[in-house]
Amino acid sequence: MSGALDTxxxxxxxxxxxxxxxxxxxxEVVESLMPVLDKHPEYRxxxxxxxxxxxxxxxxxxxxxxxxxxxxxxxxxxRVEFNSAIGPYKxxxxxxxxxxxxxxxxxxxxQIFKNSLTxxxxxxxxxxxxxxxxxxxxxxxxxxxxxxxxxxxxxIGADTDVPAGDIGVGGREIGFLFGQYKKLANRFEGVLTGxxxxxxxxxxxxEATGYGAVYFAEEMLKTRxxxxxxxxxxxxxxxxxxQFAAEKVLQLGGKVLSFSDSNxxxxxxxxxxxxxxxxxxxxxxxxxxxxxxxxxxYPNAKYTETQMGAAVNPLWQVKCDVALPCATQNExxxxxxxxxxxxxxxxxxxxxxxxxxxxGVNVFLESRILYGPGKAANAGGVAVSGLEMSQNSMRLSWxxxxxDAKLHHIMKTIHQNCVTTAEKYGTxxxxxxxxxxxxxxxxxxxxxxxxxx
Numbered sequence: 488m489s490g491a492l493d494t495x496x497x498x499x500x501x502x503x504x505x506x507x508x509x510x511x512x513x514x515e516v517v518e519s520l521m522p523v524l525d526k527h528p529e530y531r532x533x534x535x536x537x538x539x540x541x542x543x544x545x546x547x548x549x550x551x552x553x554x555x556x557x558x559x560x561x562x563x564x565x566r567v568e569f570n571s572a573i574g575p576y577k578x579x580x581x582x583x584x585x586x587x588x589x590x591x592x593x594x595x596x597x598q599i600f601k602n603s604l605t606x607x608x609x610x611x612x613x614x615x616x617x618x619x620x621x622x623x624x625x626x627x628x629x630x631x632x633x634x635x636x637x638x639x640x641x642x643i644g645a646d647t648d649v650p651a652g653d654i655g656v657g658g659r660e661i662g663f664l665f666g667q668y669k670k671l672a673n674r675f676e677g678v679l680t681g682x683x684x685x686x687x688x689x690x691x692x693x694e695a696t697g698y699g700a701v702y703f704a705e706e707m708l709k710t711r712x713x714x715x716x717x718x719x720x721x722x723x724x725x726x727x728x729x730q731f732a733a734e735k736v737l738q739l740g741g742k743v744l745s746f747s748d749s750n751x752x753x754x755x756x757x758x759x760x761x762x763x764x765x766x767x768x769x770x771x772x773x774x775x776x777x778x779x780x781x782x783x784x785y786p787n788a789k790y791t792e793t794q795m796g797a798a799v800n801p802l803w804q805v806k807c808d809v810a811l812p813c814a815t816q817n818e819x820x821x822x823x824x825x826x827x828x829x830x831x832x833x834x835x836x837x838x839x840x841x842x843x844x845x846x847g848v849n850v851f852l853e854s855r856i857l858y859g860p861g862k863a864a865n866a867g868g869v870a871v872s873g874l875e876m877s878q879n880s881m882r883l884s885w886x887x888x889x890x891d892a893k894l895h896h897i898m899k900t901i902h903q904n905c906v907t908t909a910e911k912y913g914t915x916x917x918x919x920x921x922x923x924x925x926x927x928x929x930x931x932x933x934x935x936x937x938x939x940x
Contacts (some may be wrong), residue, residue, distance in 0.1 A: 492518055499540055506589030508816060512596050512841060513540055515848070519923035522912050527931075533939070535931045542595065544568040546642055547588065550616055552634045554627050564635050566614035568648055569595040572933040575646055576612030577602055577869060577876075579653030582660065586617045593816070594653075597840055598869070600926030601862040604901045607873035612648055614639070620655050621775070632663035640668045645676040645879070651872050652681040654815065657727065657772070658693075677879025680872035684884075689875035691890040692868075697731030697838060698891070699867015699898050700811055700859075704836035705739065706902035707857040707918075708809075716740035721807040721832075723747045724814035725771050725778045728838040728865070732811050733764050745802060747814060748778040749795060752802045755781075755788040798822055806830045813838030821846035828854045837861035852917060863901050863922035870897045 492514075499513050517536060524531050546566040554560055565588060568576040578598040581591070591613050599611030616635060620628050643650060652661055661681045668678055682688035691698070701715070708714055718741045722729050725746040733743045743759035745752055746767055755763070766784055770776045782790045793800055803810070803823035810832050812819055816839065819827070824847035827835070834857040837843065841861055843851070851858040871894055878884055885893075905921030908928075914920045 491524075492521060495536065498537075503589070503592070506592060508593035508841070509589045509596065511845060512593040515841075515845065515919070516596070516600065516923045516927070519920045520927055523924055523927065529935065530931055533935055535934055538934065539570060539599070539927075539930065540596070542567050542569045542592065543571060544642075545588070545592075546614075546639075548638045550618065550631065550635045550638070552627075552631045554630075555624055560631075562616050562618040562631070564614070564616045564638060565591045566639060566642060566648070566650070567591050567595040567612060568642070569611040569613070570599045570930060571610035572930050572937060573603060574608035574610045575644075576648035577609035577651070577872065578611060578613040579615075579651045580656045580660075580664075581613070581615035581653040582618045582620050582655030583615070584617055584619045586615045590816070591615055594840055597862050599930060600923060601866045602869055602873075603926040603929045604863055604904065604922060605866050605870040605873060605897055606900060607870060607897075609649075609869065609873050609876075612650075613653075614650055615653065615656075618655075620660065625659065628660060629663045632660055633667040636664045636667035637671065640671045643668075643678055644672075645678050645876070649677065649872070649876060650679055651869070654726070657681075658683060677876050680875045682875070687875075687879050689871060689878055689890055690885070690887040691894060692871045692875055693727060694731040694734070695871035695894055696728045696865050696868030697733070697813065698735045699870065699894060700728070700813070700836045700838035700864045701732050701735040701739065702867065702895055702898035703859050703864040703902055704809060704811070704834055704857075706899055707834055707836065707859055710857070710906075714739065715809070718742065718808040719744060719806065720809045720811060721745050721802065721805050722811045722813055722838075723752070723802060723818060723842075724812075724839065725767055726813070728868075729811075729813040730764060730768050730771070732813055732838050733759055733767075734761070736809075736811075737761060737764070741809070744805060744807065746778050746781065747793070747802055750777055751779060751790055751792040753778055753781045753788045753790050754802075754805055755785060757785075757787055799826075803827050804830060807832050809834045809836070811836055811838050812842035814842065815839055816841045817844050819843040819847045821850060823847060824850035828856060833857060835859065836864040838865050840865065848919065852919065855916065858918055860919050860922055862926065863905050863918060866901055867894055867898055870894060
């Protein structure tokens with residue numbers, strides 16, 4: 488098994504040099520799939536793995552725009568349309584200086600299996616730019632988004648490819664992108680998700696990823712006859728996902744201790760309240776401030792600066808029962824994972840995409856804690872994006888309660904699918920294998936039925 492995996496990965500690395508995040512994502516999935524290929528030789532014969540790691544289409548383009556000083560700026564835009572076997576390409580757009588082709592490919596690859604797990608008809612894709620919205624005026628963001636969409640619009644559509652938001656792309660950016668698409672395409676359609684409610688958005692969409700990660704953690708805790716009530720919960724990030732994860736934890740009776748951003752983190756041993764979460768929402772969403780400002784408002788809290796890329800993040804040394812990493816990829820190192828387990832954490836539900844390094848994942852699996860990988864635990868966001876697509880197609884708008892109930896049901900279904908599949912393939916309790924295999928089987932069977940395309 489190891490020989491086959493090594494040979495396959497050598498081919499992937501040779502074809503995609505320097506794309507380390509993509510290599511990591513592929514290795515984690517393919518490692519889980521080796522027992523499946525042994526049981527289903529027809530997948531090997533049809534070269535399903537070789538086809539599934541190769542995007543159907545990769546778009547890369549320049550994005551010129553003019554800043555408020557009148558200077559011309561040039562960024563790079565990406566859209567990777569990875570797999571459309573079960574539906575139109577679906578996945579977010581990320582605007583962040585770290586964006587490169589390897590990161591977009593890792594995110595798009597993960598999206599294939601995440602979307603499959605939701606049970607909704609959505610293929611996998613991802614896009615973005617190395618543009619940094621931080622510190623830009625609304626007019627600068629608008630001009631960038633209009634330039635970005637001026638190329639992207641010809642490649643997307645409600646039944647072709649439906650982008651959404653991700654890091655750096657919130658309601659403001661989706662609005663500017665949609666406005667330019669509508670102007671260029673001369674169509675009003677559900678081509679983007681995460682839209683405002685007045686023009687086709689869905690209730691619960693902003694909350695969906697954070698709520699979903701908590702719903703998934705709740706299902707994992709139930710397997711040990713436990714709940715969030717009274718649990719100490721550490722959350723990383725302070726954006727959309729972290730904010731609504733905190734909100735849902737509070738609703739379920741947990742004690743939220745932290746938020747973070749790229750400069751550092753706050754620990755509030757008094758516990759967050761709904762008022763404190765509302766302060767963070769205003770700080771990050773409207774004032775676009777830094778999380779260290781939290782201690783100015785709530786002086787009992789403690790702020791700690793961190794270094795990007797450091798081997799250890801002291802946030803993960805805080806004593807907790809549940810950890811919800813909601814910031815970015817590879818934020819939990821092997822040292823961080825060991826600190827979490829040592830300090831009593833026994834449930835990790837990933838709100839971010841691939842936030843734990845491979846060695847860190849191994850620590851969680853070997854410790855036999857409850858570990859929900861991102862492609863399962865944070866699928867709530869794309870699930871409600873799929874529900875938004877459905878509402879747009881039917882020209883309907885469901886109530887908040889209806890959407891939340893559907894989201895909760897989808898997350899329960901994903902959890903059960905992971906548990907059942909992991910048991911079927913001989914690794915009970917291993918949510919990584921359960922998610923990877925369950926997501927793969929639906930896509931692989933669809934590819935088999937559609938021929939070599």
